[in-house]
Amino acid sequence: MANHDYGLELTNNSKVGWAFSLPRNKSCINATSICKKLCYGNGVRYQTAGQKAKRERNFRTVQFLLNEGGSQLLAQNLGSIVEAARPRDWLTAKITGTHTAIPWTLRIHDIGDFFHSVDYVEAWILTVQKYTDCKFWFYTRSFSDTDLFEALTRLASLPNCQGWLSIDSDNFESAILAKCKAPASVWNLALLQDRDLDVGVLPALSSMEKPVVIVNFPHHRGGRHVEPVRNNILTHCPAVVGGLSLKSSKDVARPCQSCTFCLP
Ligand code: SF4
Structure with missing residues (x-):
């Protein structure tokens, strides 16, 4: 029987703050075997029935709205979740x-x-x-489909949005190719450093002709992370390697909101 429960809903977590999520099995079309294995989405707090149902409902609603009214209708509805993420003192700040x-x-x-x-x-x-006062960012492994990557490059080119190509030992070569095809400085790279990082990754990244910004996420779970590889082209995420602690309250800046390295 079809599920007729619809709606778009944000999550708010102690590292990122506000975020929109979709089910991995339906949306991560270029997931590598490494990211499937190491994804933090495997963690307990992402696997509760409530969290899974929220992601399924978001996906069902996205598809429904695209079918009914295309990008315009979906954008109208995404606007309501962006507004829900607006800080409480936004109007005061605007006026003053x-x-x-x-x-x-x-x-x-x-x-x-x-x-x-x-x-x-x-x-x-x-x-x-539409929401130029809001800073957006995203990570993606969807860089093999030409049309999709072209659209994502336009999204990542907007001044209030930063796009990151998610790379790991399995897909770094195709990510580097994609980055080289796009206008310089649009895309940054986000490395998922597994315990057995392919020996070709760092030489390949270092040999790129144009300067590239790379954030490194040493794989971590349960408060422990693998030893970050040493290379000055990498910036290690401070929320992973210990420089920034998670914040449980919505009333204080979350690590990503105070670090801002990944934000536009
Ligand atoms: S580098 Fe900074 S902004 Fe990026 S994920 Fe880590 S804490 Fe967040």
């Missing part, structure tokens, strides 16, 4: 010309990716263009 206590940010996909849908990317482009 000051800054909000916590920045207005939204990560597109804490869990999930852009599946096969250019229309879905177009909806995010419309949304990001």
Whole structure:
């Protein structure tokens, strides 16, 4: 029987703050075997029935809205979740010309990716263009489909949005090729450093002609992480290697909101 429960909903976690998520099995079309194995989405707090149902409902709703009214209709509805992420003191800050206590940010996909849908990317482009005061960022492994990558490159080119190509030992070569095809400085790279990082990864990254920004996430679980590889082209995520602690309260800046390295 079809499920007729619809709605778009954010999550708010102690590292990222506000984020939108989709089910991995339906949206992570280019997941590598390493990311499937090491994804933090395997963790207990992402695997509760409630969290899974929320991601399924988001996906069902995205598809419904795209079918009914395309990117425009989906963008109208994504707007409501972006507004829900607006800091409490946003209006006061606007009127008084000051800054909000916590920045207005939204990560597109804490869990999930852009599946096969250019229309879905177009909806995010419309949304990001509308909410210029909000900073968006996303990580993706969807760089093998030409049309999808072209749309994602337009999304990542917007001034209030930063895109990151997620790489690991399995896919670094195709990510480097994709980055080289896109306009310089649009894409940054995000490395998932597993315990047995392929010996070719760092030489390949170091040999790129144009300067590249690379954030490194040494694989971590349960408060422990693998020893970060030493190379000055990498910036290790401080929330992983210990420089920034997780924040449980929504009323204080979360690590990503105070670090801002991955944000536009
Ligand atoms: S580097 Fe900074 S912004 Fe990026 S994921 Fe880590 S804490 Fe967040």
